[in-house]
Amino acid sequence: MQGVSLRHVGKIYSKGETPAVDDFTLEVKPGEFLVLVGPSGCGKSTTLRMVAGLELPTSGQILIGDRDVTNLPPKDRDIAMVFQNYALYPHMTVRENMSFALKLRHFAKDEIQRRVDAAAKTLGLEPYLDRLPKALSGGQRQRVAVGRAIVREPAVFLFDEPLSNLDAKMRVEMRAEIVRLHHQLGATMIYVTHDQIEAMTMGERIVVMNGGKIQQAAPPMEIYDRPANPFVASFIGTPPMNLLPPGIYDLARTTGLRPEHIRVVPRTGAANELNATVDIVETLGAETIVHAVLDGRPIVVLARMPGASPYGHGDKIALVADLNRAVYFK
Secondary structure: OOOEEEEEEEEOOOOOOOOOEEEEEEEEOOOOEEEEEOOOOOOHHHHHHHHHOOOOOOEEEEEEOOEEOOOOOHHHOOEEEEOOOOOOOOOOOHHHHHHHHHHHOOOOHHHHHHHHHHHHHHHOOHHHOOOOHHHOOHHHHHHHHHHHHHOOOOOEEEEEOOOOOOOHHHHHHHHHHHHHHHHHHOOEEEEEEOOHHHHHHHOOEEEEEEOOEEEEEEOHHHHHHOOOOHHHHHHOOOOOOEEEOOOOOOOOOEEEEOHHHEEEEOOOOOOOEEEEEEEEEEEOOOEEEEEEEEOOOOOEEEEEEEOOOOOOOOOEEEEEEOHHHOEEEO
């Protein structure tokens, strides 16, 4: 089990352009499940590809364990990568797809069989070993891609948005499969996604990126409860954190409040109330998200209510915030 060190890593594709990745420094602990998350173009996939050796950094150093791999080709890095598009050989069976890399490396037949059978059992692929990829569902194909990585028994697993092509139900199932796999293998895993729900539910630690830079690196709930800046606050969380400008709760600072820390109540005129009008009500079953517009201000505030809401579009309501849970940004 080995960790990964990225030391002042940068990537510029063309002279004079803004760096795709800028001074990226991070230590990934041995056995850690780390998630890189951010919007499209933030540099997360480029960072992963530099760890894999598919891109060479313009500056900085990359180590796997205590070995400098900055300029080594992918085959010499002891990594396995799972891509978004499965990348299976259509003319090969599941067993052949999973064993192909081991055959190229001249592993013994009994060792190949042992590894493939073990991975198939772990991923529930035993009934499908003799099928071609076209006879599999999207989720099964992604399991094969993961199995192909497992059989290599690498030092580090790299996942580049592997669930993006799956439907919503299958994404939930595969999230659980990958987390369960991490528990079983105890391997170092770096996972890239643009989906902050995947990041929150899967990562032991999350690295939020924007503009090629690290915005915050911390465990999920630390990022959720104490975001480092307004970008992190608005990107992590569904629905996102409310960012209320100076003058509403604080004279000089923006106030961040999660929707669950704002209550929707009838108006009483109390000093701690913000008067508002209901705009949109999103009923989700176990909870409801109320979008309310502050009276006299073009500011929309989101509040999360348990169960169903008694309020509808146009209702005059009041919002009461739990300021003990607020965070403030200068």
